[in-house]
Amino acid sequence: MSTTQAQPRQDELPGSGGPFGWLRDLGPRGRRAFGGAFGGYALDSYDYFTLPLSMVAIGAYFGLDHGQTALLTTVTLVVSAVGGALAGILADRIGRVKALMITVITYAVFTVACGFAPTYETLMVCRALQGFGFGGEWAVGAILVAEYASAKERGRTLGAVQSAWAAGWALAVLVYTLVFHYVDQDTAWRVMFWTGALPALLVIYIRRHVSDAPEAAERRASGAGRGSFTAIFKKDLLRATFFATLLSTGVQGGYYTLATWVPTYLKTERGLTVVGTGGYLTFLISGAFLGYLTGGVLSDRLGRKRNIQLFAVLSALCILVYTHIPSGANTLLLVLGFPLGFCMSAIFSGFGSFLSELYPTAVRGTGQGFTYNSGRAVGAFLPTFVGYLSDSWGVGGALALGAVGYALAVVALFGLPETRGQELT
Numbered sequence: 001m002s003t004t005q006a007q008p009r010q011d012e013l014p015g016s017g018g019p020f021g022w023l024r025d026l027g028p029r030g031r032r033a034f035g036g037a038f039g040g041y042a043l044d045s046y047d048y049f050t051l052p053l054s055m056v057a058i059g060a061y062f063g064l065d066h067g068q069t070a071l072l073t074t075v076t077l078v079v080s081a082v083g084g085a086l087a088g089i090l091a092d093r094i095g096r097v098k099a100l101m102i103t104v105i106t107y108a109v110f111t112v113a114c115g116f117a118p119t120y121e122t123l124m125v126c127r128a129l130q131g132f133g134f135g136g137e138w139a140v141g142a143i144l145v146a147e148y149a150s151a152k153e154r155g156r157t158l159g160a161v162q163s164a165w166a167a168g169w170a171l172a173v174l175v176y177t178l179v180f181h182y183v184d185q186d187t188a189w190r191v192m193f194w195t196g197a198l199p200a201l202l203v204i205y206i207r208r209h210v211s212d213a214p215e216a217a218e219r220r221a222s223g224a225g226r227g228s229f230t231a232i233f234k235k236d237l238l239r240a241t242f243f244a245t246l247l248s249t250g251v252q253g254g255y256y257t258l259a260t261w262v263p264t265y266l267k268t269e270r271g272l273t274v275v276g277t278g279g280y281l282t283f284l285i286s287g288a289f290l291g292y293l294t295g296g297v298l299s300d301r302l303g304r305k306r307n308i309q310l311f312a313v314l315s316a317l318c319i320l321v322y323t324h325i326p327s328g329a330n331t332l333l334l335v336l337g338f339p340l341g342f343c344m345s346a347i348f349s350g351f352g353s354f355l356s357e358l359y360p361t362a363v364r365g366t367g368q369g370f371t372y373n374s375g376r377a378v379g380a381f382l383p384t385f386v387g388y389l390s391d392s393w394g395v396g397g398a399l400a401l402g403a404v405g406y407a408l409a410v411v412a413l414f415g416l417p418e419t420r421g422q423e424l425t
Helices: 021-025 027-062 066-094 096-114 120-146 154-162 164-182 185-197 199-209 214-221 235-268 274-302 304-322 330-346 351-358 361-379 381-393 395-399 402-415
Strands: none
Touching (some): 027 066, 027 096, 027 154, 066 120, 120 154, 120 361, 164 185, 274 330, 304 351, 381 402
16 A cells, blocks of 8 residues: 655645644645535534434424334435445545535435425435435545645544534524524424525535645546445455444444434433523533544544544443433533533544545545445434334433444454554555
């Protein structure tokens, strides 16, 4: 495996030191790419969370049980595996920026369409189509920035991109709090989906200001970058593909179980109002934002694998504690939301750099898109399983199963190499 990397132009020479040295080191074009990827991922998060935040209202409107509402999430995540894999191939064939714009437009259009759904079945179809764009955006954006970042600071750079998820989540909670406070519940959930048109504005910025990293563009132009599914299953990459998919399955199974069911848990079993739920989620999201940033730094210092191992164990412990807080101890629930959000987000910070470093430029989009989103699709069945069990176990009791996903992630790491400090080939 070669270790060549694009050299910066004279006007893009790295900055030096400081907490934001990694941002200066990206250079002008890299910073614009970072802005596009950060914005895309934040709005991807916003559009995703319109569903979990509105699930109680949607369930009441269509007369659904917990299993049926959870199925909306599972369908989104399963289809996102297909969308993510296809977006990865597109990124390798037509370029990172063009693929990024396609994914953003796709998830925006179908999020808005969800707001017009007359039936549960129509909503499921629209949500599934939203998954095509949702699945591809992160993988494409992460690769775009990874190919600008230095090997030394790639972990914290991609961790900063990951923090956009918390920013989008926070924006969704803010809008949810306002919309459900002032609009009747039967209409409010539709309004939430209609606000998903926001990403259309980002596409204008990406089209005008963002470009692929020079070396990646040159390789694609020379015919070297022709991603395909068969390439990532060949002998030299098969092991990485299998264990990276298993890793993604465990981490995302645990994460989406929490992301899907915590809002419902707070409203139905802890008896919180819309405003109260928003307040509790603020602590969870604040922890998530700092977790992404901290995890990125630790990924560069401890290594990709140790960072994931550490936060997998801590996330599992946090879930078990959070879901067994005695009734009436809502202040403790509030306080523990911060470390829960911190740990379950910090584990993701090394993903962008780790998966990018496992694959060469020619199939980086395909490999990262497939492993991350296939893991998301398989892990997506855990939230539905929790939904069906919640009818007999209660939402809190069933939520504890999210810890199983993190245990699977730890096992998967034994089959993957450490890639910290590795140049992109």
